Amino acid sequence: MSERTRRDFIRTGAAGAAALALFRSRPWLSAGYPKSLDFRHLWPNSVGFLEHNTAFLVDFTGDKIPAAQELKRRYPDRLVLMQVNDELNGIWGSWHVVPREFAAKEGLHCDPAVFPMPEFRGYWLLGQRTTLSADFPAESEQCELSVPDASAFATQVYGHNLLRDVLVYRVVNGQPDWLHSEYASVARADARSNALVVKRWPKDAVGEWHAYRAGEACVAPSVGSIYAMNGKWIKTWIPNLTRFCPRDPATGRDAVTWWARHFARLWHTRIAAAEPHPDGDEFDGLAESPWSDCDNDGTIDGCEVGGVNYWRLGRDDFFRKLRAGDGFAGLGEALVLADASNVWGARRPEVLNGAENEEFPSFLGPDYFPSGTDLYQVWCAHAAKPSCSYLQGRFNWLGKPLGPPVRLTEHLGPDLLAGADWRNGWESLEGGNRLPHAKSRTTGLADPTAFQLTVTDVSANGQPPLRGLKAAARVVLQGPECGELLRPDREYAVTFEVQGQPPTGADGERRPAEPWSWIGVCLRTGDQNGLVQSIVVGQQPRRVALTLRPQAAGKGRVAFHVGAQPGQILVRDLSVREGCAEVFARRFEGGLVLANGSAVSAVTFDLAALDPGRKHRRFRGAQAPDVNSGQPVGQSFTLPPQDGILLKAEGP
Secondary structure, three states: OOHHHHHHHHHHHHHHHHHHHHHHHHHHHHOOOOOOOOOOOOOHHHHOOOOOOEEEEOOOEEEEHHHHHHHHHHHOOEEEEEEEHHHHOOOOOOHHHHHHHHHHHHHOOOOOOOOOOOOOOHHEEEEEHHHHHHHOOOOOOOEEOOOOOOHHEEEEOOOOOEOOEEEEEEEOEEEEEEEEEEEEEEEEEEOOEEEEEEEEHHHHOOOOOEEEOOOEEEEEEOOOEEEEEOOOEEEOEEEEEEEOOOOOOOOOHHHHHHHHHHHHHHHHHHHOOOOOOOOEEEEEEOOOOOOOOOOOOOOOOOEEEOOOEEEHHHHHHHHHHHHOOOOOOOOOOOOEEOOOOOOOOOOOOOHOOEEEEEEOOOOOOHHHHHHHHHHHHHHHHOOOOOOEEOOOOOOOOOOOEEOOOEOOOOOOOOOOOOOOOOOOOOOOOOOOOOOOOOOOEEEOOOOOOEEEEEEOOOOOOOOEEOHHHHHHHOOOEOOOOOOOOOOOOOOEEEEEEEEEEOOOOOOOOOOOOOOHHHEEEEEEEEEOOOOEEEEEEEOOOEEEEEEEOOOOOEEEEEEEEEOOOOEEEEEEEEEEEEOOOOEEEEEEEEEEEEOOOOOOOOOEEEEEOOOOOOOEEOOOOOOOOOOOOOOOEEEEEEOOOEEEEEEEOOOO
């Protein structure tokens, strides 16, 4: 973190004195350079030999909370974050949890004071409901029903055909009666006959069994992930963080407030009850399901209504309440991070202190290095201060950086759009994924390479707001042909400036929307899309550089996949040059880091120009001795595709 950024943070913070004390007590906050991070290896018996790390991510599970506190006591200047998950019980991620009745039924050792296990059953995100076609008497353990689609109550996990758990609830005057409801399991789901057999959970786990009458009750499946653990299938549930979540009549709280209050209380009563304590929490994983019905109206919506994902908006509210409180004490200046390994993860860097990148550049593989690198740079630039974004398992051996990373462009060819014919502007494709009812317009701008697209509505043939992720609008805009034929065995650096604005209603007021949206970019030859790289778009203009490859040889065009969400997208200053955009160098106190993101081409670096006045040599190491030979290198250095190296500096 720069000195100016540090001063600005202290000056503009709500509690300047506390912020100053925080910086003085945590040297890693002001140093600003990558550190060695221990990723979830801490156990009580390993506290004493982890001092070589400067940052730690520690699970909530078991006895790791006191272990993290002991770690902070021994090494008070180290960064310690608590990751919310319960992997000892087979539950991965922060948003996939189990009801306390399930834990009792399966003999899991989930601590309800640590892991969220609410008593109010209306908090869960459910799938498509089905009205009971037969009575379910209180004395009956199971009931056979006829349903429109039995497959909605089943799923596949690692090749296993599994049945979901469900919630059965009474309906009164057309509204769910969550206080007259209970958990159950699906014993059989016959997709051919659409017969469903529902089996109650044991009374020693759920208490009293209720009676449900045909036509006056519903059954709906959980949409959480299912995990295998110690020979059991752990069937998880997801909180309904949307604005459609019912409130517990006993407290008046919705799921967002309940979850924020739970973790705030855990922080103050267990994690940060005494000094020194861990520095903050990190929330792992994604959550909302494409098979969910967030407003429980009987129609699958995937938490999206009118192109707006209300689950993600609710998650944003959760983070704000967790920090600021809402009738309870929030975390205040404690650090809060979230999983942002792709554009579908958390997209609120301004309210979070950074992003977890557990699988950089992407869980989808190295082909997404361009978009993964772009996303990580967004988080590093825009996260709330102090910013602590990290890549899992990355280490820094060269000390403090002497400057920011430098993106190299000397190896790139000329702009292939320099002589392009822009008289027809951008072509809007009618085929592909674009829906004919998506209302949008493009606006001509002074820059011939620019377009401005405003999606004003996402609706189904003039009907009320469109429901369902599959029907989210896609508009594909493609520019003119490049000046030469594109080849699939080559790469092309596509650069442009992008900016977005949230949607506004007819009255000019802003409609609910995530402040960061996303778009896709690819190269098209003929009617074939190359691999689409997805990027986030904020309300401030930013420069983007991505490496793209066409799928086939031909006259290529840059294509933007936009319109998944209402709002405005502005793209301008577009260029296409042969070569890789993700070629970087960065100077450190102890040497130089080089990175070649190209999948097909070697790149030669001019070391004299990048790090003048210093000579360099390879590290000497037992691993890969042909690379880590300790030998000096000359004035230039060539890296093969998808490779990087740390060079040790000699001299001033």
